[in-house]
Amino acid sequence: MKTIITSVFTLISMSFAFAQTNIDLEYQIGNLNTSAVNQTGILNINYLDQKGNLNTAEIDQVGALNINYIETVGNNNSVDINQAGIGNNHKVTQLGNRNTAETTQAGTLNFTEQIQTGNRNDVSSEQSGKINTAFQSQTGASNVAWSIQDGNNNSISQLQLGDRNKGSGIQSGDGNVLTHEQNGDNNDAVNDQAGDNNIAASTQIGNYNITAGVQTGSGNEIYQNQTGNFNNAVDTQIGNGNYSLVNQTGDLQSHVGTQIGNNNLMTVNQSN
Template sequence: MSLGPKNGDFYNLHFDGGFSLTYSVYLCLTINQLIFTKMKNLLTGVFTLIAMSFGFAQANIDVTTQIGNLNLATVDQTGLLNMNSLTQNGNRNTADIDQVGIINMNTAVSNGNRNSIDVDQIGIGNSNNVSQTGNRNNASTWQLGLFNSTQQIQLGRRNEASSVQIGVGNGVFQYQDGRRNDASAIQVGSGNMAYQIQTGRRNEADGLQIGANNLLVQYQAGNDNSANHTQVGSSNIALSAQIGDDNTAVGLQVGSANQLYQVQLGDSNTAIDLQVGNGNFSWVTQSGDAHFHLGTQVGNGNSMVINQSN
């Protein structure tokens, strides 16, 4: 058995032979340590480039428009060629925009009343696009690094969307249509992508990705659904689709090239899956009501296909 980083890169961990919980824990610790080292080097480079930009002529661009009553906008831009376009149309909307670095871009629109937007961009070439239509919606974006992108769209009332990105080239897309939906995405690393779509009421989608080139897709249509997925490593794929009410989908993948697919059609279904290792595959389909599934795969190259119906 060989365990550890290959070619000096945390996302090329490989295994030959058996697999145990001890090595699973070791894998997590190794990944976390290497991610910390890479992020430390990244942040050092980012802040060096930002400091260099201050020595040149600074030309930031801001276009802010407010139509209505008692709206509040705060914009702070430090660096070179940062661009902000903010529009608030309605009453008692608030927006706080902070940009530090080079060529960060933000476009934010609120149509309605008592909506809130909070954007923090630190680095180079980060982009954020927020659109809210309705009342009492909240959207927040926090980006640290290079060329990260976030797009958040909310329609309805009292929806919450948040995106945190640390690293290079990560992407988040979140869409919510309804009331009291909550979507949260956190990405640390490079090349990770997250898509979260919710329609209905009181749905919750949470995604955490640490590593490189991971893909997360979560779709919910209905009421009171919950989806929570975490991926640590590289090139993992997690897809969850819930159509109905009161469904729960949970997934954890640690390693590389694992695939997890969960489909729930009905009400009150639960699917929980854990995969630790490399190249594992899980497919879970639940049709009907009140099904329960708990799947665990530890090792390499395992495959699981589950179908439940009534």
């Protein structure tokens, strides 16, 4: 009887210990790759796959049920991931050389995915709050994309195809949506959203285009579309329910729009 009781307690102890186990799986193929992983909490999971030379990865997970997935193929790439909270999820894929990816997640159920294909690209995501999502994809060389989300249920998508494009987005509040699409070289997109349920979208096809959008309030919308080269569009919205649509086709178009108040409507079409 004592043997049976001892066996039962042993099984319970093993089950309890397993439930609190963090999981780390790592693969390194090549030369002089390095990784540093720190896991504190319950059932955090890290997967790391490095193929190539001189790649580095630093991962810190604090909390429970956080998941991190890293796949690096190439040389001299670096990844720095910090997760604190519950149920945060991160995935990064690097295919190329000298790419840099950084992510910080503090909160619950935040999600970030980063894809880098090419060389010398730089991407960064910071999330504080709940259920924020960020998707960042770079194909080319020397592109820069970064995002900051502070609040809940915010969404950012940044797509870069070409070389030396820059995209930056800040969201403070809840339910904000931001998209950047850059196809070409040397384009720049900047957005700042403060409030709730704002929408901003920038599409740039060509070279040396600039878009900027600032939204303070709730329910505002900015849409900026550029096809060509050396176009410039800047929109500022202060208030609620404002709408701005800007279409620029050709070269050297310029627009500056300001809306202060509520439920204002602006539509601009420029071409040559």
